[in-house]
Amino acid sequence: MKEKKGPKSIATINFKGGVGKTTCTWCLGDLLSTFGKSNVLLFDLDAQMSLTQAITLNEDGSLVQQFQTWADKSFKKKKTIFHAIEEYTGAGNFNFGVNYEFIYQISDRYHFIPSVEDLYWLALDVIPRDKMQTFMRSLLAKITWSTNVQNYDYALFDCPPSFTLLSYSVLSVCDMILIPINPDFYAAKGVPLILNMLQMQIEPLPVPKIGVFMNKAKPYGGGMTKESRFYWDSVKDVCQKFSKKSGIKIQCFESPIYDRVKIKRAVTTGGVPPEFVSDFKSLWNNIERFINE
Amino acid sequence: MSNEFPQPSEEIKRLTSEIESLRAEMQVSFRKLSQMEKRLRAVFPNLPKKPKATPGQPRQLSSKSGEQLKEDFQRILQAVEESGPQGFDSTISTLPNEDVLALAVELGVGQPKQTSLSKAVEGIRKRIQERRMLGHTRHD
Numbered sequence: 476m477k478e479k480k481g482p483k484s485i486a487t488i489n490f491k492g493g494v495g496k497t498t499c500t501w502c503l504g505d506l507l508s509t510f511g512k513s514n515v516l517l518f519d520l521d522a523q524m525s526l527t528q529a530i531t532l533n534e535d536g537s538l539v540q541q542f543q544t545w546a547d548k549s550f551k552k553k554k555t556i557f558h559a560i561e562e563y564t565g566a567g568n569f570n571f572g573v574n575y576e577f578i579y580q581i582s583d584r585y586h587f588i589p590s591v592e593d594l595y596w597l598a599l600d601v602i603p604r605d606k607m608q609t610f611m612r613s614l615l616a617k618i619t620w621s622t623n624v625q626n627y628d629y630a631l632f633d634c635p636p637s638f639t640l641l642s643y644s645v646l647s648v649c650d651m652i653l654i655p656i657n658p659d660f661y662a663a664k665g666v667p668l669i670l671n672m673l674q675m676q677i678e679p680l681p682v683p684k685i686g687v688f689m690n691k692a693k694p695y696g697g698g699m700t701k702e703s704r705f706y707w708d709s710v711k712d713v714c715q716k717f718s719k720k721s722g723i724k725i726q727c728f729e730s731p732i733y734d735r736v737k738i739k740r741a742v743t744t745g746g747v748p749p750e751f752v753s754d755f756k757s758l759w760n761n762i763e764r765f766i767n768e
Numbered sequence: 769m770s771n772e773f774p775q776p777s778e779e780i781k782r783l784t785s786e787i788e789s790l791r792a793e794m795q796v797s798f799r800k801l802s803q804m805e806k807r808l809r810a811v812f813p814n815l816p817k818k819p820k821a822t823p824g825q826p827r828q829l830s831s832k833s834g835e836q837l838k839e840d841f842q843r844i845l846q847a848v849e850e851s852g853p854q855g856f857d858s859t860i861s862t863l864p865n866e867d868v869l870a871l872a873v874e875l876g877v878g879q880p881k882q883t884s885l886s887k888a889v890e891g892i893r894k895r896i897q898e899r900r901m902l903g904h905t906r907h908d
Contacts, residue, residue, distance in 0.1 A: 702875075702876025
C-alpha cells in the first residue's frame with residue numbers, strides 16, 4: 476500500500492481567556508497558506524465558536540452568504556464535527572465520509588472545519604474518555620486518505636480554554652502544543668497551571684512537544700518593555716524547570732508578537748495585517764524548526 | 769418617594785456653600801499670616817528669607833549591567849526562599865541605592881530619574897513575590 480503522510484498537527488491552548496489563541500492560530504494558518512506554499516486545515520474546537528464566527532460573519536454581524544449555504548447543507552447531510560464524534564463514539568463502524576461538505580474552503584489552500592454549539596455536550600462527559608482519545612487520530616487519518624479533499628501539510632487546532640474531551644483527543648495526539656502567553660501576571664501564571672494539567676491529563680500517553688511564545692508583548696525600542704521581559708523571563712524559567720524535571724520537551728520561542736491595535740480585527744478583515752507578517756514569519760520559523768527536530 | 773437621600777440639587781447647594789465658607793476662612797487666615805510676616809520684617813529687617821527650592825543632587829547611576837542586576841535579583845529571590853521576608857530586607861540592604869533603583873527599572877517597576885528609593889524597593893518586593901508564585905509547579 477502506498478504510504479501517505481498526514482498533516483503535522485499543532486494545537487493552540489491556554490486556560491486563560493483572551494490571550495490570543497484564536498487570532499494567533501488563524502494568523503499562522505493564513506500566513507502559511509497565503510505567504511507560504513502549504514495547504515492548511517484549521518479546526519475550531521471551541522463550542523463558543525469564536526473562530527467560526529470571526530471567519531463567517533460580515534462586519535455588520537450577518538453571516539457570509541457562501542458560508543450560510545454551505546453550513547445549511549453540511550448540517551442537513553450530518554457532516555459537522557459533532558456528527559463525526561457521534562458516529563465515532565456510537566455502536567457502529569466509523570464510516571464518516573470526508574468531503575467538502577465537512578470541510579469549508581476559505582481559500583484554495585486554507586480550509587476550515589467550523590465549530591458547532593453541540594460541542595457543549597462534550598463538557599458533560601457523556602462520551603467515554605477512552606473512546607474519545609483516539610477520535611482525532613482516526614479523523615485525521617480519514618482526512619489524509621480521503622480522495623475527495625486535498626492533502627494538507629498542517630492541521631491547526633484552536634482549542635477551548637478548558638480541558639474538554641475533544642481537547643484531550645487532540646492534545647494527546649498532536650505533534651506540538653502551542654501556548655500563547657501575555658505580559659501579565661495571570662497569563663503567565665497560566666503556564667505552570669497548564670503544564671501541570673497537560674501532564675496529569677495526558678500521561679501515561681506521551682506528552683507532545685510544547686512551544687510557548689509571548690503574544691501582545693509591549694513594544695519598546697525595537698524589543699519588548701522591561702515589564703514584558705520580566706514576565707517572559709519568568710515563564711522561561713518555569714518552563715526550563717518543568718522540562719528538566721518532567722522530561723517533556725518545551726521550547727520558549729524568542730519571537731514575540733507585539734501588541735498593536737490592528738491585530739484585533741485580523742480575522743474579520745481577512746488577512747494577517749502587513750505590519751504583523753514579519754512577526755508571524757519569525758514565530759513560524761521557530762515553530763517549524765522545533766516541530767521537525 | 770424615599771427621603772433617605774437628599775436630591776442632587778440640594779447636595780450641590782450644600783457643598784457649594786460649604787466650599788465658599790471654607791474659602792472665606794482660608795482667605796482670612798492667609799491675610800493674617802501675611803500681615804504677621806510684614807510686621808516681623810519691619811521689626812527684624814535682617815531676617816533670613818525663605819530658602820529657594822534648589823534642584824536635587826543628580827542621581828548616581830549604577831555601573832551594573834542588566835545581567836549583573838538579574839544576578840542580584842536571583843540572589844534576593846534565593847534569600848527570600850531561604851529566610852522569608854527577612855531575607856528580602858537583609859539582602860536588599862546590602863545593595864547600594866543606585867543599584868536598587870537600577871534593578872527596579874530593569875524589572876519594569878520603575879522609571880529612571882523618577883522612582884523613589886522606597887517605591888523601587890516595594891516594586892522589587894512585588895516582582896519577587898510574583899516570580900515565586902509563577903515558579904510553583906507540581907514537581908516542587
